[in-house]
Amino acid sequence: MDAAELRAMQAPIKERYKADPSAAVITLKAKGEVGGEGLTCKLETGRALAVAGLHPATGGSGLELCSGDMLLEALVACAGVTLKSVATAVEVPLKSGLVLAEGDLDFRGTLGVDKEAPVGFQEIRLRFEVDTDAPQDKLDLLLKLTERYCVVYQTIKNGPKVSVSLKRVAA
Numbered sequence: 001m002d003a004a005e006l007r008a009m010q011a012p013i014k015e016r017y018k019a020d021p022s023a024a025v026i027t028l029k030a031k032g033e034v035g036g037e038g039l040t041c042k043l044e045t046g047r048a049l050a051v052a053g054l055h056p057a058t059g060g061s062g063l064e065l066c067s068g069d070m071l072l073e074a075l076v077a078c079a080g081v082t083l084k085s086v087a088t089a090v091e092v093p094l095k096s097g098l099v100l101a102e103g104d105l106d107f108r109g110t111l112g113v114d115k116e117a118p119v120g121f122q123e124i125r126l127r128f129e130v131d132t133d134a135p136q137d138k139l140d141l142l143l144k145l146t147e148r149y150c151v152v153y154q155t156i157k158n159g160p161k162v163s164v165s166l167k168r169v170a171a
Contacts, residue, residue, distance in 0.1 A: 006088050040064055057107045072101040078152035079126055086145045092138050097130040
């Protein structure tokens with residue numbers, strides 16, 4: 001897909017959103033089922049069933065997906081798709097590329113070993129390695145726009161309002 005094809009594909013969508021801003025607001029949903037064997041949560045991904053469990057650093061077997069890894073994978077996936085879309089739009093030819101994310105966790109926090117140890121990632125690093133002949137100013141623009149338009153990156157960076165509730169249901 002080249003820049004013209006991308007613009008043509010997105011033009012009617014952008015026009016609809018300009019004419020009706022409420023059409024651009026969509027609620028994405030995720031659902032998981034707890035219960036059954038082990039300390040796991042079965043996720044319906046829309047494509048397949050994924051089973052998340054404890055990270056080996058907290059006693060997990062390593063056979064199930066770790067939700068911390070899944071967060072980084074979501075970041076890599078979103079950033080990769082965004083990078084490719086932006087590269088296409090601004091005509092930065094990419095021969096190949098890698099998107100890498102890593103994050104630092106102190107598992108003492110999540111295990112309650114040390115009440116002062118934080119729970120969650122203290123730092124997340126996202127890195128792109130691209131093979132391209134594009135000049136540096138184009139690469140600077142590519143990075144700037146990828147950061148700006150990557151949904152998962154912006155969500156992590158800006159910390160949206162989050163609410164949590166618990167509801168008793170009959171089995």
